[in-house]
Amino acid sequence: MANKEHRYTVRLDWTGNLGTGTSSYRSYSRDHILNTGTKPTIPGSSDPAFRGDPARWNPEEMLVASVSACHQLWYLHLCSAAGITVTAYSDEAEGVMVEEPDGAGQFAAIVLRPRVTLAPGSDAEKALALHHDVADKCFIARSVNFPIHHEPVVEAGIEEAI
Structure with missing residues (x-):
């Protein structure tokens, strides 16, 4: 099968001209x-460290x-394909960016901390292992030049009494 190319278009409009543009x-x-x-x-x-508005999303x-969402989407897909039923998923992701003295910088790493709840009877060991398989699939993770670490927690769901 031939490679497919996907394009993503986003419009950015700067709204920060306070009357004198970038005069300083x-x-x-x-x-x-x-x-x-x-x-x-x-x-x-x-x-905010670079004069930004803390109420707005910043690129970092x-x-x-993006890394967290891509991981989650691929993880859910791999679980579904493996017959593992996920009933809840959350992630407390954290990125570390290193700023150099001249103001340039780069990300050093991102740590994903997914917390997954499984339906009773799902294979928790396999569910845990699938987090590491995501790295081979996630488009975003495969596109960055810094490590992405995983600290997943998988919990078995509670069976409800009938």
């Missing part, structure tokens, strides 16, 4: 909006969120 580092807001098609707009800014948070 402090003269403008880092605020922007992201949208695509008819989806809800995402209010963005820079990290969106990168961590």
